[in-house]
Amino acid sequence: MLADSYRARAIPSRIDSKLEQATSWFLIGFALLHIPLAFLMRGDNTIATVHAFGTLIMGLLFIVKSKNPVQVVYVAAYMAGAEVLWRMNKAAIPWEFVKYSIVLLLGLLLIRSARSLRGFGLPLIYMMLLALSVPLTLEELGFSQAALGGLSFNLSGPLCLAVAALFFRQHILQESEIRTILWMTAIPVIGVATIALNSVLTIEIYFGLGSNVAASGGYGPNQVSSTLGLGALFCLVLAIFTKEKFFIFITLTLTLWFLSQAALTLSRGGLFASVLCMIIVGLHLLRDPKKRNIALGIAATLLFIGGYFIVPELDSFTYGAVDKRMQDVNTTHRADIVLQDLEVWAENPWVGAGPGMSAGLRAKKDWTGRKYAAHTEFSRLLSEHGVAGLGAMIILVAMGWKAYARSTSLQQQALVAGLLAWSFAEMTHSAMRLGAVSFLFGLAMAHMKFSDSPTEAARTSQPEKKTSGVNRLRPGRIPV
Numbered sequence: 001m002l003a004d005s006y007r008a009r010a011i012p013s014r015i016d017s018k019l020e021q022a023t024s025w026f027l028i029g030f031a032l033l034h035i036p037l038a039f040l041m042r043g044d045n046t047i048a049t050v051h052a053f054g055t056l057i058m059g060l061l062f063i064v065k066s067k068n069p070v071q072v073v074y075v076a077a078y079m080a081g082a083e084v085l086w087r088m089n090k091a092a093i094p095w096e097f098v099k100y101s102i103v104l105l106l107g108l109l110l111i112r113s114a115r116s117l118r119g120f121g122l123p124l125i126y127m128m129l130l131a132l133s134v135p136l137t138l139e140e141l142g143f144s145q146a147a148l149g150g151l152s153f154n155l156s157g158p159l160c161l162a163v164a165a166l167f168f169r170q171h172i173l174q175e176s177e178i179r180t181i182l183w184m185t186a187i188p189v190i191g192v193a194t195i196a197l198n199s200v201l202t203i204e205i206y207f208g209l210g211s212n213v214a215a216s217g218g219y220g221p222n223q224v225s226s227t228l229g230l231g232a233l234f235c236l237v238l239a240i241f242t243k244e245k246f247f248i249f250i251t252l253t254l255t256l257w258f259l260s261q262a263a264l265t266l267s268r269g270g271l272f273a274s275v276l277c278m279i280i281v282g283l284h285l286l287r288d289p290k291k292r293n294i295a296l297g298i299a300a301t302l303l304f305i306g307g308y309f310i311v312p313e314l315d316s317f318t319y320g321a322v323d324k325r326m327q328d329v330n331t332t333h334r335a336d337i338v339l340q341d342l343e344v345w346a347e348n349p350w351v352g353a354g355p356g357m358s359a360g361l362r363a364k365k366d367w368t369g370r371k372y373a374a375h376t377e378f379s380r381l382l383s384e385h386g387v388a389g390l391g392a393m394i395i396l397v398a399m400g401w402k403a404y405a406r407s408t409s410l411q412q413q414a415l416v417a418g419l420l421a422w423s424f425a426e427m428t429h430s431a432m433r434l435g436a437v438s439f440l441f442g443l444a445m446a447h448m449k450f451s452d453s454p455t456e457a458a459r460t461s462q463p464e465k466k467t468s469g470v471n472r473l474r475p476g477r478i479p480v
Helices: 017-032 034-043 045-065 070-088 096-113 119-132 134-141 145-169 175-202 221-243 243-266 268-285 292-315 321-327 334-347 360-366 377-405 411-429 435-443 455-459
Strands: 171-173 447-449
Touching: 017 034, 017 175, 017 243, 017 321, 034 045, 034 070, 034 145, 034 175, 034 292, 034 435, 045 070, 045 292, 045 360, 070 221, 070 435, 096 134, 096 145, 119 145, 134 145, 145 171, 145 221, 145 377, 145 435, 171 175, 175 221, 175 243, 175 435, 221 292, 221 411, 221 435, 243 268, 243 292, 243 321, 268 292, 268 321, 268 411, 292 321, 292 435, 334 377, 360 377, 377 411, 377 435, 411 435, 411 447
Parallel strands: 171 447
Antiparallel strands: none
């Protein structure tokens, strides 16, 4: 669908080229502050707690006082990137704090423009399908802490995804705003990488054949690896979409750092997901004559530095553990969980077992008797929601395909494909533990305008057509 017939509202932006460059310098300075901030959080978890709640309060203040609602999106993006930073530093916040915060921030903006919402059908049906099995959990456990905790743990991610998808479906993002969103998501990852690097340098670590908690800064390797992989992906995209050589150098340096730290965690999911998405983005941009040479040059640089310097050093440092781990095809019990989920679905085919109930049912089928939380969102949907869960999966694919199909430029196609691929890849090995999964899926729903896109250039050279149903945000106003 062409941009001039796209039923969306442009988030106002007053950024010219000089201001854009100044913004990049500001963001680099802001990013560097996260190195000492990470150490401060490590020393006192109160700082992490204050930082988390302070970020949410800033987002709420932007809703009330700011004339530019895109600033709220920046806060939400920052929270998506900072979730593991807060968790690993034991911030006194609820486990699902980031997901509910994103729902609150984007939801409040949606409420203020509720009279002109469009494209709400699929997100609404998605959540309605998942809500069908909620009574099963309440019937089994009552309104107990176990029931409410299970519902929150398993449904907060889908709720966040639905709200984010609905919000971004309403808006047009300019190229400068897209870059800022990517920056704001990647910046907190510097704190995660700092803590992980400090652990590697200061602690004697034994690298075995499993994921390494010590090399992950003392926190879950799966989540740390996923966050580092996300930061690497976004920094690579920023390098491709940036014209200044110094900024390209900075973002590529961060990309290599994040990938190296992710490899040292020996948790493969986050690293593999980011590399897969990098390849997907790169393949799309090979069709773009303006980005092809840049993408190929960056790819060659990363392969050369990584292949000849970083990978051999990492393998030597870990006594070959990185190479052995990356070649290991063991799914670390995830395949067993998927098979057990399918058995639970076969026993409860229509409405499933109820959100949060599959872990107990799987434990009865496992010889160890241990309760494992689902690591694959797709098998969880089947076991806990039955046929409705299958319908929810189909809707996710439909929303993703529609977002990709309505892309108006190769740059948008590349970014949308990367965002969706990362979200789906994370769902296969880490379910929806991170709010970034929901946020990125929602971000992919936005219409994106890239200034050097051949499609956009051709379109904007023609007189703008007035199209019924187009409701764009005017500078300084949010439609009510």
